[in-house]
Amino acid sequence: MGIDKNTEFIEAYLKGQDVDVFGVGDMSFYDKELVALDNSLKERLTFGISFGLVLSKGILETLTDGPTLIYLHHYRQLNYRLDMAAYLLSREIERKGFVAMPFAASQLVDWKDQRAHISHKKVGEIAGVGWIGRNNLLVHPVFGAQVRYNTVLTDMPLDAGKPLGKDCGQCRACISACPAGAIREEKENFDHQGCYLMLNKFKKERNLGHHICGICIRACRGER
Ligand code: B12
Numbered sequence: 001m002g003i004d005k006n007t008e009f010i011e012a013y014l015k016g017q018d019v020d021v022f023g024v025g026d027m028s029f030y031d032k033e034l035v036a037l038d039n040s041l042k043e044r045l046t047f048g049i050s051f052g053l054v055l056s057k058g059i060l061e062t063l064t065d066g067p068t069l070i071y072l073h074h075y076r077q078l079n080y081r082l083d084m085a086a087y088l089l090s091r092e093i094e095r096k097g098f099v100a101m102p103f104a105a106s107q108l109v110d111w112k113d114q115r116a117h118i119s120h121k122k123v124g125e126i127a128g129v130g131w132i133g134r135n136n137l138l139v140h141p142v143f144g145a146q147v148r149y150n151t152v153l154t155d156m157p158l159d160a161g162k163p164l165g166k167d168c169g170q171c172r173a174c175i176s177a178c179p180a181g182a183i184r185e186e187k188e189n190f191d192h193q194g195c196y197l198m199l200n201k202f203k204k205e206r207n208l209g210h211h212i213c214g215i216c217i218r219a220c221r222g223e224r
């Protein structure tokens with residue numbers, strides 16, 4: 001199969017998994033190391049398949065003053081679906097004779113620096129799925145930040161997208177919504193520490209077991 005057919009095949013397969021958002025990134029533009037993984041993989045697996053599932057509007061409406069238990073459940077179920085979709089897609093690619101690596105939707109491998117093996121936001125940005133917004137999240141033109149992502153790396157030749165070259169424009173909806181005041185006019189000034197402290201507080205006070213919040217997701221609706 002050629003590049004176009006391969007790409008059509010991947011897109012159709014993910015649609016069959018009910019995936020809402022799809023893109024391919026050329027991993028030569030991914031300048032970060034793959035944390036805690038053999039770096040030769042980065043040389044070999046040159047295509048990053050970025051895909052995502054849209055969060056339920058109903059669940060997001062429950063987020064008024066921070067994370068709710070129903071949002072916690074939804075978050076975990078989407079992670080599960082994303083992990084399963086990544087695994088099934090990788091199996092399908094490997095059945096065709098290529099190599100694929102499914103990542104975890106949400107798994108820390110470096111606790112000190114709070115990092116995963118790979119940044120789904122960065123891969124999505126390279127693939128042209130969305131842009132990094134003032135809220136520090138990957139913002140899809142239609143679904144806003146209301147998408148959770150995963151990544152599969154592969155050596156299957158694919159038609160890679162390009163960064164969208166868009167930004168938040170006049171929108172500032174997330175700035176006043178953030179309970180930590182962590183979101184600023186310039187995305188570069190996002191207050192990572194302030195956000196983390198608020199998530200830690202929610203985790204303890206609401207007995208969540210996870211660093212979640214979701215207020216800046218709810219605020220960032222895109223065009224949907
Ligand atoms: C660890 C983590 C966190 C940590 C953040 C620590 C950190 N270092 O980023 C904590 C617990 C605070 C967190 C919070 C949240 N997270 Co989180 N998180 C992750 C996780 C598991 C790993 C991220 C990682 O490796 N970061 C390391 C750096 C290198 O990569 P990066 O985060 O993409 O960072 C980029 C920028 O943030 C920036 N940057 C990073 N650090 C710094 C520091 C400074 C000073 C500066 C200037 C820039 C900067 O540069 C990077 C490259 O573009 C990812 C899943 C994944 N594997 O990608 C989810 C992920 C990023 N989280 C997600 C979400 C939704 C959230 C929350 C809303 C919580 C929730 N679910 O309710 C909040 C949002 C906070 C916010 N507004 O950014 C989603 C984002 C989806 C989207 N549409 O963008 C992801 C992709 C999970 C998923 N499967 O969808 N998260």
Ligand code: SF4
Nearest residue numbers: 178180195213215216
């Ligand atoms: S996750 Fe919560 S505290 Fe962090 S930036 Fe978003 S709204 Fe603010």
Ligand code: SF4
Nearest residue numbers: 133134168171174220
């Ligand atoms: S809510 Fe508006 S300003 Fe905030 S990240 Fe989304 S598009 Fe950008």
